Amino acid sequence: MxxxxxxxxxxxxxxxxxxxxxxxxxxxxxxxxxxxxxxxxxxxxxxxxxxxxxxxxxxxxxxxxxxxxxxxxxxxxxxxxxxxxxxxxxxxxxxxxxxxxxxxxxxxxxxxxxxxxxxxxxxxxxxxxxxxxxxxxxxxxxxxxxxxxxxxxxxxxxxxxxxxxxxxxxxxxxxxxxxxxxxxxxxxxxxxxxxxxxxxxxxxxxxxxxxxxxxxxxxxxxxxxxxLPAEDGLGLRRDGPRDEAVERRDKGVLIAVPVTPRIANFDDLDPLRDEPGVTVALIEPSMPIPASAALVILPGSKSTIEDLHFFREQGWDIDLAAHYRRGGRVLGLCGGYQMLGRLIEDPHGIEGPPGRAVQGLGLLDVATTLMPEKQLRHVTGTTMPDGTPFCGYEMHIGVTDGAGATERPFAQLCGGRTDGAVSADGRIAGTYVHGLFADDRQRMRWLEMLGAPNSGLDYQALVDEILDRLADHLGAHIDCDQLLAISAR
The missing domain is CATH 3.40.50.300 (P-loop containing nucleotide triphosphate hydrolases)
Incomplete structure (x- = not known):
């Protein structure tokens, strides 16, 4: 141990x-x-x-x-x-x-x-x-x-x-x-x-x-x-001070990610951060969403309603609206997808007093009802309308529907279900699928939309390569034979 x-x-x-x-x-x-x-x-x-x-x-x-x-x-x-x-x-x-x-x-x-x-x-x-x-x-x-x-x-x-x-x-x-x-x-x-x-x-x-x-x-x-994928929020901060990351202009396309207190499944960002043509800027409290961002990602959340309140307290809702007016793109993942809709209702008290209902950011024509049953499954499918395949997983509490989801779904899942929603102009999207960017096919699709170069990065191979080098590193500096002897006693 x-x-x-x-x-x-x-x-x-x-x-x-x-x-x-x-x-x-x-x-x-x-x-x-x-x-x-x-x-x-x-x-x-x-x-x-x-x-x-x-x-x-x-x-x-x-x-x-x-x-x-x-x-x-x-x-x-x-x-x-x-x-x-x-x-x-x-x-x-x-x-x-x-x-x-x-x-x-x-x-x-x-x-x-x-x-x-x-x-x-x-x-x-x-x-x-x-x-x-x-x-x-x-x-x-x-x-x-x-x-x-x-x-x-x-x-x-x-x-x-x-x-x-x-x-x-x-x-x-x-x-x-x-x-x-x-x-x-x-x-x-x-x-x-x-x-x-x-x-x-x-x-x-x-x-x-x-x-x-x-x-x-x-x-x-x-x-x-x-x-490597981090276990907690400290692992997000691997690039130094956030203001330095925002100001960097030598690394191509800027993707901004507002960091809320209950951010979840933030390893969704890791593959993007390994792209040489991308800077992922973590936007922390009191920082504005930079005007130069090509894409703003609203990540997952363990408490969507509280994180939405926090989002507004920072003035990020105003920044996001300005970003969209300038022609920028927005992607909401899981809790971030729920925030992008018109309404979030909590009739069962999943995140607080039963019966709460809060207005969403109103950028997608959908509404979410938080439900006790958690959806946990691996999924495969294709994004619409281009048909790019992906593998990922769902992990969420809530049902999201509305015209945006029925008329313009984000993805067609294997098995017949659809997922997510896209705005009429295609620049705002939301999905419950985690792990999108770990799939090289999807990551290349998004980089192409943003005008970033195709690096040819094989993300899964990179993770295994780092694990192999980590194993070599530990084998050279830890008495692993003694560890085995200790475990056998």
Missing amino acids: VQGTGSNVGKSLLVAGLCRFFARRGLRVRPFKPQNMSNNAAVTADGGEIGRAQALQARAAGIPPSVHMNPVLLKPQSEVGAQVVVQGRMIGTARAREYQLWKPRLLEAVLDSFGRLSREADLILVEGAGSASEANLRAGDIANMGFAHAAGVPVVLVGDIDRGGVIASLVGTRAVLDETDAAMIRGFIVNRFRGDPTLFEDGMRFIAERTGWPALGLVPHFSDAAR
Whole structure:
């Protein structure tokens, strides 16, 4: 089990790289995360949902993702509450304090899923959540040491030297843990080192002496890790300050993406950001949508109504109308599609008090009713009217219809259904399909419409190439034979 001294120390990418490393050795490898908190989710083949990081780890291991790889997924809807997804299915919503009472019965599902994976694997690589030393959450824990004890899984602790204070964070974790938890840890890794590694040899020895844990690796910074799908919103910010990105004019077509508080499935943007002829500018609060944008994308949202309020508070509705008057294009994805319509109704109280109805941006002739049943499925089809094929997935709560959807649908899905809507002039479109730009055929279609050059990028091949290089990188800097020996004890 890979646990961390804190959030965002690189656990997810370390597990992904190790999945690829050990799978290439011929082992049957499975990733596992008992509890994840993320609004960036993936759809499994059986119509469930798991954290996006576990889907990437499954890909690294060369297997399809399963709901049992992430049996508990929390999808934040507010500062204090979240949707609770268990073995791929939403079972309800809970406030933070209320959720603590759910944990004993959720541990049963976690251990059930872990047992299922254990029966088909030679090696399971488990990812912890947040910090291993959160003593205030230790009682009833199912994400870190609580799971490690319940499943009898040895732990490797990871610290991030790039953020500073790595010696204190690792030694401090040892000081905070009680003796039974500390005994579960069989070694430590220092991640994201920059510079001459010999300069930190004394640091590694100091940590080992103070903790009693052996050093298993000093991993240099791997810059291309930022090009892999990120688990949370911090992964969006890989290009530096947003104002710099907006002002860049040397990278061709500018695509602007307003970032709302509950943005979801933002890995939809990753393939565009790897295009050499495109700049994807993340528009953060208080920033205007730039007049030079060729396309504005309204991404998915975990709380469409609240994010729509936020959108208006920033004045982005005015900017968007001006962008359209100038001849620009707009694409709404999932929650963004719902915002583009005339009306959003919430009769069942999915996102707040029952019976709420709010005016949409009115750029598409559709209306949305939020419904309790979540749509989770992989889809294939063609966009209309050009017939360009695509593969993607749906993950949404809501039914959207109206003249825009019936008279000018965005796509024809295999099986007979249509999806989305397009304005009469073709410059505004909305769809429930995620993953469009990861399909090279669709991405090239949009780049052609925007006047961007065709780079010939094979996005799926790029992801696998980076995973291979990540595996090589970790194999060179981590004692992987010792990791296997630890797992076999």
